[in-house]
Amino acid sequence: MSDQVMSEQKSSRPPFIGFGLGLRSEHYTDILEGNPPIDWFEVVSENFMVPGGRPMQILDQIKEKYPVVMHGVSMSIASTQPLDMDYLTELKKLAKHVQPKWISDHLCWTGVHGVNLHDLLPFPYTAEALDHIVERVNTVQDFLDHPLALENVSSYVSFKQSELSEWEFISELTKRTGCWLLLDVNNVFVSSYNHEFDAMEFINGIPEDRVVQFHMAGHSDYETYIVDTHDAPVRDEVWDLYRACQKRFGPVSTIIERDDNIPPLAELMPELEKIRNIGYEIHPQLKPQAA
Numbered sequence: 694m695s696d697q698v699m700s701e702q703k704s705s706r707p708p709f710i711g712f713g714l715g716l717r718s719e720h721y722t723d724i725l726e727g728n729p730p731i732d733w734f735e736v737v738s739e740n741f742m743v744p745g746g747r748p749m750q751i752l753d754q755i756k757e758k759y760p761v762v763m764h765g766v767s768m769s770i771a772s773t774q775p776l777d778m779d780y781l782t783e784l785k786k787l788a789k790h791v792q793p794k795w796i797s798d799h800l801c802w803t804g805v806h807g808v809n810l811h812d813l814l815p816f817p818y819t820a821e822a823l824d825h826i827v828e829r830v831n832t833v834q835d836f837l838d839h840p841l842a843l844e845n846v847s848s849y850v851s852f853k854q855s856e857l858s859e860w861e862f863i864s865e866l867t868k869r870t871g872c873w874l875l876l877d878v879n880n881v882f883v884s885s886y887n888h889e890f891d892a893m894e895f896i897n898g899i900p901e902d903r904v905v906q907f908h909m910a911g912h913s914d915y916e917t918y919i920v921d922t923h924d925a926p927v928r929d930e931v932w933d934l935y936r937a938c939q940k941r942f943g944p945v946s947t948i949i950e951r952d953d954n955i956p957p958l959a960e961l962m963p964e965l966e967k968i969r970n971i972g973y974e975i976h977p978q979l980k981p982q983a984a
Contacts, residue, residue: 706873707795707840707905709979710760712969713948714961721751723958731759731965735906735948738765738796742783752791761791762906762946764875765798767809770829770843771816772802778836785837795905797842797875800826800863817852818862823869830870842873842905847883847912847921859884860898867903874899876942877908878935882928883921892934896941904942909935909968910950924953927964936971944976 711732714720723729734755741748755761767780788796801813816822834841845863857865867874876899885892911925927935927949939945947968949961973980 706902709944710762710794710946712965712972713759713946714965715764715948715950715952716752716755716761717951717955718751719955720958725751725754727958728758729958729962733760733762733794733946733948735762735764735950736791736793738763738784738787738798739767741791742787749790756791761793763788763791763793763796764844765796766811766813767803768798768833769801769803769809770798770833771800771822771826772805773825774805774807776829776832781833781836785839788837788839793839795840795842795873796837797844797873797906799846800843800866801846813846815846815848815850815852818855818857818859820856823857823862823865826866827869830866830872834870834872840873840905842875844875844877844908845880845884846877847880847887849887849918849920851888858890858895858898860895864898864900867900872903873905874903875906875908876904876938876945877910877921878938879908879910879912879927879931880921882931882934883912883919887918893937896934896938899942901942904938904945907935907938907942907945907947908950909947909964922953923950927967932967932971935968936975939972939975944972944979947972 713731713733713735716734716736736752741752765784799813802816803809803813863874881892881895885895909927909931910923911927913920913922949964949968951961
């Protein structure tokens with residue numbers, strides 16, 4: 694990454710762009726024909742890393758009306774396999790076309806030996822892993838020449854080898870790379886429940902000036918553990934945690950994620966209004982002034 698871009702990334706957070714949704718094909722028609730009051734959209738990068746076709750036509754129409762952020766699921770930044778430069782080349786090409794406010798992916802690994810397992814897999818929080826991921830993040834940021842945000846993932850197993858807490862690991866990663874954080878509030882809650890730590894300890898352990906975006910989503914409760922499923926409305930406990938996050942980090946741009954059991958757009962709008970109202974309540978300067 695150029696010295697100028699790195700300096701800007703370390704010194705000032707990308708601008709607040711409001712409260713939005715993850716872009717899903719089920720909602721294309723309503724978005725393009727109805728102009729709903731949504732501030733911005735997050736698009737899954739891999740869905741548009743194709744030459745031409747209808748997906749790109751739709752995205753071009755949407756980005757004319759709304760700000761867009763790119764969110765990937767295949768960077769595999771924590772893998773021990775070499776970075777996939779073909780993938781990064783296509784990602785950079787898409788970013789040049791879309792001009793997203795920022796690019797994000799997950800702090801995890803997603804495959805091995807050239808096979809994408811299509812899952813967000815954990816790793817031990819060790820000094821060795823930190824050195825390895827720092828080097829890879831710096832390489833990616835230098836190649837993309839674009840702000841990169843990494844998302845905390847939900848986890849269901851822990852490693853005896855871990856030397857740091859997740860929040861300590863993330864904090865050190867941001868210090869050493871200048872990367873941004875996409876804080877998934879539901880994932881914090883899920884992991885805190887599964888591993889029996891205090892979610893607020895996680896929140897308070899993250900540098901307050903590095904969070905550029907929040908994810909809000911639903912999960913499935915199996916009593917002894919919970920799973921981040923993105924197939925249901927946001928739970929009350931996660932709303933409470935979101936309030937705490939907006940107070941500590943905000944104002945931070947936020948989206949609602951829904952990846953399964955996707956309802957009509959009209960059914961998601963009340964949740965979007967709820968994140969907006971919480972944002973306005975905590976940061977009244979954000980609320981548009983009446984004409």
